[in-house]
Amino acid sequence: MIAKRVERIPPSGIREFFDLVLGMPDVISLGVGEPDFVTSWRIREKAITALEEGYTSYTSNKGLKALREQICEYLRRKYFLDYDSEDEILITCGASEALDLALRAVLNPKDKVLIISPHYVAYPALVELNLGRIIYLPTKIEEGFKIEMEKLVRVVKKNSPKLVILNYPCNPTGVTYSRKELDSIWRVFSQNNIFVVSDEIYSEIVYEGKHIPFSSLKGAKKRTLLLNGFSKGYAMTGFRIGYACGPRKIIEAMTKIHSFSMLCAPIVSQIAGCQALKEEDTVEEMVKEYRRRRDFIVKELNRLGLKTLYPQGTFYCFSSIEKFGISSLEFARRLLFEEKVAVVPGKAFGDNYDRFLRISFANSLENLKEAIIRLERFLDRL
Numbered sequence: 001m002i003a004k005r006v007e008r009i010p011p012s013g014i015r016e017f018f019d020l021v022l023g024m025p026d027v028i029s030l031g032v033g034e035p036d037f038v039t040s041w042r043i044r045e046k047a048i049t050a051l052e053e054g055y056t057s058y059t060s061n062k063g064l065k066a067l068r069e070q071i072c073e074y075l076r077r078k079y080f081l082d083y084d085s086e087d088e089i090l091i092t093c094g095a096s097e098a099l100d101l102a103l104r105a106v107l108n109p110k111d112k113v114l115i116i117s118p119h120y121v122a123y124p125a126l127v128e129l130n131l132g133r134i135i136y137l138p139t140k141i142e143e144g145f146k147i148e149m150e151k152l153v154r155v156v157k158k159n160s161p162k163l164v165i166l167n168y169p170c171n172p173t174g175v176t177y178s179r180k181e182l183d184s185i186w187r188v189f190s191q192n193n194i195f196v197v198s199d200e201i202y203s204e205i206v207y208e209g210k211h212i213p214f215s216s217l218k219g220a221k222k223r224t225l226l227l228n229g230f231s232k233g234y235a236m237t238g239f240r241i242g243y244a245c246g247p248r249k250i251i252e253a254m255t256k257i258h259s260f261s262m263l264c265a266p267i268v269s270q271i272a273g274c275q276a277l278k279e280e281d282t283v284e285e286m287v288k289e290y291r292r293r294r295d296f297i298v299k300e301l302n303r304l305g306l307k308t309l310y311p312q313g314t315f316y317c318f319s320s321i322e323k324f325g326i327s328s329l330e331f332a333r334r335l336l337f338e339e340k341v342a343v344v345p346g347k348a349f350g351d352n353y354d355r356f357l358r359i360s361f362a363n364s365l366e367n368l369k370e371a372i373i374r375l376e377r378f379l380d381r382l
């Protein structure tokens with residue numbers, strides 16, 4: 001009865017593990033990728049007022065005109081990027097829906113999709129659901145988890161992918177790229193006629209330098225779909241609001257699918273999104289606190305023998321447990337049951353990463369300090 005392509009896809013490596021956490025008392029969760037901050041009161045107040053004023057209807061399939069126009073203004077002001085609010089922007093139920101719509105709009109059966117590993121858990125699943133073929137490009141901790149150019153050229157020439165899913169700042173590694181690095185990557189994609197889907201949902205959470213949208217590179221805008229949203233940078237995960245910006249024909253195709261499936265994103269969330277784009281001071285305060293936590297936990301993890309690079313963005317560390325000689329799943333299970341600290345096994349982000357853990361520092365500094373005490377106690381028994 002169930003479609004074979006669905007049966008072949010394993011459950012989310014993150015959610016499957018965290019089913020174990022539910023109902024366990026005194027667990028410190030350094031796992032699920034969600035800000036620990038409450039959405040700004042001004043954003044919540046805007047949503048409450050919208051309900052009180054009776055905003056409970058459908059919107060245009062494309063999304064509220066006001067929100068699309070504000071996104072255009074935000075991208076123009078911050079990144080000097082110009083999009084047409086009428087034809088080049090679609091409001092979606094989170095960036096995840098935008099990615100699914102993009103793959104459905106672009107892929108034919110057996111089209112090849114390049115995924116950079118380690119990768120967000122949804123990427124391979126969505127490609128397989130849309131009957132694409134996955135080509136992986138693994139990165140290594142020794143290379144800073146960044147794309148190695150000679151390897152990229154070799155993989156592209158051998159496989160001729162139609163599309164690449166790029167994610168930076170990256171979940172789970174926290175890696176991001178300079179303009180010079182992005183120019184080199186774009187040159188390879190451009191020369192090989194590869195369409196770029198750039199997932200930049202963590203663009204607001206950057207610690208080193210400034211975020212550079214892929215579509216802002218010279219010549220890249222015509223062959224790039226920019227995905228972003230409000231979940232991470234604005235602590236609005238439950239609002240489920242995202243957006244896609246890209247070439248008119250791609251947005252038109254995505255909107256067609258969106259109109260038959262989701263219809264539109266919730267109107268209250270869209271109105272809240274309009275307010276969020278005015279909350280730069282709130283975002284800056286959250287990033288400042290994330291940086292403080294990052295500096296603490298990276299230092300402590302390295303002290304305990306878990307080799308950890310400083311993430312340049314996001315609120316994740318991707319830490320090596322190679323020296324301890326056990327799999328990431330065994331390590332994470334034992335740490336959870338013996339010390340009640342929850343982390344995500346690295347294998348959830350690619351088969352090559354079974355000697356890593358994703359550790360989120362989207363938690364209070366007090367809880368992070370206690371988690372380190374528990375982790376050190378656990379390691380003493382290994």
